[in-house]
Amino acid sequence: MGVPSGKLLRSVKPVHPTGRRIQNKHKLFLMALPFLLITFIFYYLPISGWIYAFYDFIPGIPLSDTPYVGLKWFRTMVENPTQTGEVLRVLKNTVAMSSLGLVTSVFPVIFAILLTEVKAGWYRKFVQTLTTIPNFISWILVYALAFSLFSVDNGVVNNILVQLGVVDEGFNFLASSSHIWVTMIAWYWWKSLGWGAILYLAAIAGIDQELYEAAEVDGASRFRKIWHITVPGIIPTFFVLLLLSIGNFVNNGMEQYFAFQNAMNKDAIEVLDLYVYNIAFANNFPFATAVSMLKSIVSVALLFAANTLSKAVRDESII
Amino acid sequence: MNPLFKGVIPLRKKLKPGDALFQGIIYVLFGLFTLSCIYPFYYLFINTISSNDLSAAGYIKFYPREIHFDNYSKVLRISGLSHAALVSVYRTVIGTLLTVGASAFLGYLFTKKEMWGRQIWYRSVVVTMYFSAGLIPWYITMHNLHLTNNYLAYILPTIITPFNIILVKTFVEAIPPSLEESASIDGAGYLRVFWSIIVPLTTPILATITIFSAVNQWNSFIDTAFLMTDTKYFTLQFLLWRYLNESSSLAALIRNSPDMAASVQNMQTPTSVRMTVTMIVVLPILIVYPFFQRFFVKGIMIGAVKG
Numbered sequence: 001m002g003v004p005s006g007k008l009l010r011s012v013k014p015v016h017p018t019g020r021r022i023q024n025k026h027k028l029f030l031m032a033l034p035f036l037l038i039t040f041i042f043y044y045l046p047i048s049g050w051i052y053a054f055y056d057f058i059p060g061i062p063l064s065d066t067p068y069v070g071l072k073w074f075r076t077m078v079e080n081p082t083q084t085g086e087v088l089r090v091l092k093n094t095v096a097m098s099s100l101g102l103v104t105s106v107f108p109v110i111f112a113i114l115l116t117e118v119k120a121g122w123y124r125k126f127v128q129t130l131t132t133i134p135n136f137i138s139w140i141l142v143y144a145l146a147f148s149l150f151s152v153d154n155g156v157v158n159n160i161l162v163q164l165g166v167v168d169e170g171f172n173f174l175a176s177s178s179h180i181w182v183t184m185i186a187w188y189w190w191k192s193l194g195w196g197a198i199l200y201l202a203a204i205a206g207i208d209q210e211l212y213e214a215a216e217v218d219g220a221s222r223f224r225k226i227w228h229i230t231v232p233g234i235i236p237t238f239f240v241l242l243l244l245s246i247g248n249f250v251n252n253g254m255e256q257y258f259a260f261q262n263a264m265n266k267d268a269i270e271v272l273d274l275y276v277y278n279i280a281f282a283n284n285f286p287f288a289t290a291v292s293m294l295k296s297i298v299s300v301a302l303l304f305a306a307n308t309l310s311k312a313v314r315d316e317s318i319i
Numbered sequence: 320m321n322p323l324f325k326g327v328i329p330l331r332k333k334l335k336p337g338d339a340l341f342q343g344i345i346y347v348l349f350g351l352f353t354l355s356c357i358y359p360f361y362y363l364f365i366n367t368i369s370s371n372d373l374s375a376a377g378y379i380k381f382y383p384r385e386i387h388f389d390n391y392s393k394v395l396r397i398s399g400l401s402h403a404a405l406v407s408v409y410r411t412v413i414g415t416l417l418t419v420g421a422s423a424f425l426g427y428l429f430t431k432k433e434m435w436g437r438q439i440w441y442r443s444v445v446v447t448m449y450f451s452a453g454l455i456p457w458y459i460t461m462h463n464l465h466l467t468n469n470y471l472a473y474i475l476p477t478i479i480t481p482f483n484i485i486l487v488k489t490f491v492e493a494i495p496p497s498l499e500e501s502a503s504i505d506g507a508g509y510l511r512v513f514w515s516i517i518v519p520l521t522t523p524i525l526a527t528i529t530i531f532s533a534v535n536q537w538n539s540f541i542d543t544a545f546l547m548t549d550t551k552y553f554t555l556q557f558l559l560w561r562y563l564n565e566s567s568s569l570a571a572l573i574r575n576s577p578d579m580a581a582s583v584q585n586m587q588t589p590t591s592v593r594m595t596v597t598m599i600v601v602l603p604i605l606i607v608y609p610f611f612q613r614f615f616v617k618g619i620m621i622g623a624v625k626g
Binding site: 035047119 | 348440590
């Protein structure tokens with residue numbers, strides 16, 4: 001923002017006499033207190049809900065009247081073959097989609113590099129403005145668009161395919177479980193690619209132009225300039241985002257999968273977050289809580305691991 | 320001019336054949352992707368304003384035909400829909416005002432070194448971005464707090480949004496401290512300094528937060544799916560989701576609604592209702608987006624520097 005922050009403030013001596021500062025420090029705290037309470041209620045209090053994982057809890061019956069069962073719900077994950085199968089299936093989906101997400105996280109990098117190569121400024125602006133729109137609509141809306149475009153009976157894509165004679169009858173893109181991982185990642189990037197590229201575009205704009213001019217004088221080709229100047233310039237940004245997504249490996253979020261799930265594709269689309277929702281609404285609260293709890297713990301552990309890695313490699317923490 | 324491209328100087332004046340080919344390819348690729356980003360919206364729009372017969376037969380692909388606006392006037396009469404629109408508007412307006420106010424005030428308070436326990440409180444707010452107790456423990460908590468089937472469930476949990484607080488705090492720290500000092504020497508208390516100095520100076524970042532929060536509120540639907548069973552709390556997003564998944568009930572809704580089937584040519588079908596409702600939900604965002612695009616970009620940039 002142009003004005004140096006933090007350091008400047010710190011060098012300024014407090015102007016208030018000591019007595020008034022002591023009074024003020026409590027006054028400030030009291031002003032913040034209502035907001036801290038809200039934070040506590042909505043972010044910290046839910047952790048107390050983990051206790052339900054250790055009871056045979058049924059919604060509607062008070063916890064004090066339900067039997068304590070210790071680690072029963074955690075043990076069923078490994079001891080009950082059906083349950084183990086379910087958990088493994090869901091883990092497979094989670095790992096598959098998160099891995100696809102990690103591998104394809106170079107897409108916005110490529111997008112940004114190629115977009116800066118476009119010569120006409122108006123076209124860059126045009127592309128950038130329009131491709132960020134999908135980021136601002138909900139997954140329900142994305143699904144509604146997908147529904148209109150791809151549904152079997154009246155979707156424009158199937159209509160065109162049938163008219164062109166590519167297929168005999170409409171292909172049910174939305175209800176098929178065979179390509180769902182790829183379909184999900186494709187929709188994800190349709191929604192996020194333009195937006196995800198913004199940070200990289202900024203990183204590229206921040207690269208010293210003299211580097212390019214010098215390389216030009218030395219006769220470097222465009223690809224050599226990209227490889228030796230642009231790519232090193234945006235690697236730090238890429239690295240931070242990559243580490244953050246490693247920290248979020250088990251948190252796919254559920255909105256996208258919730259919107260796109262149906263009876264046909266359920267087996268392949270259920271990631272952990274969605275699975276937890278589905279079992280809870282099949283009224284198995286304690287098991288859902290147990291899975292939720294394990295997921296939160298694994299997720300925090302991954303984040304710390306990513307942070308440690310970041311400190312080791314680039315001497316800077318990501319959180 | 321987009322701020323991102325400032326300082327990008329075109330380096331080559333004359334195109335070599337290889338360059339021309341390369342330029343051609345990336346122009347086409349970006350053109351196709353851009354088209355794929357906007358065509359779905361356009362497709363839906365032209366279908367909702369074209370004759371429903373032609374639309375149902377799949378004739379409307381590139382431009383509207385036999386334009387009419389019956390779909391919109393009729394869909395708004397579906398029972399529950401206009402109420403859901405009101406719920407969506409209310410939660411967007413009230414939720415946004417509260418979170419912007421809270422983020423501004425708390426962000427400002429957190430810049431005050433003399434606050435008792437400042438570091439601990441600030442960190443405990445920020446760290447909530449990186450963990451959550453999980454969906455079900457959260458649901459049980461909300462249930463125990465009687466926030467199921469309750470409008471407050473839309474507003475209270477979003478008041479504290481750590482990311483917004485970081486944005487404001489960073490911004491306030493960049494304001495020269497002399498401004499605030501001169502005011503407090505003149506006898507202004509924290510509230511007065513906040514209102515007459517901090518708020519006017521942080522308007523750009525508050526605008527960014529406002530637009531982010533408003534879009535998030537408008538787009539939320541998971542909270543409705545979890546917490547609300549009474550139809551009077553349903554939002555537009557949630558109704559749309561129901562329409563997409565329950566075509567049989569939607570067909571019944573159309574049959575039972577008066578004057579839904581009035582004109583034969585533009586009879587409402589589940590598809591036309593779905594498309595029209597989708598358009599109604601998406602339009603506010605499409606209308607707002609061009610005016611606020613720069614705020615979105617600014618938000619992600621500041622967030623990236625700090626976050």
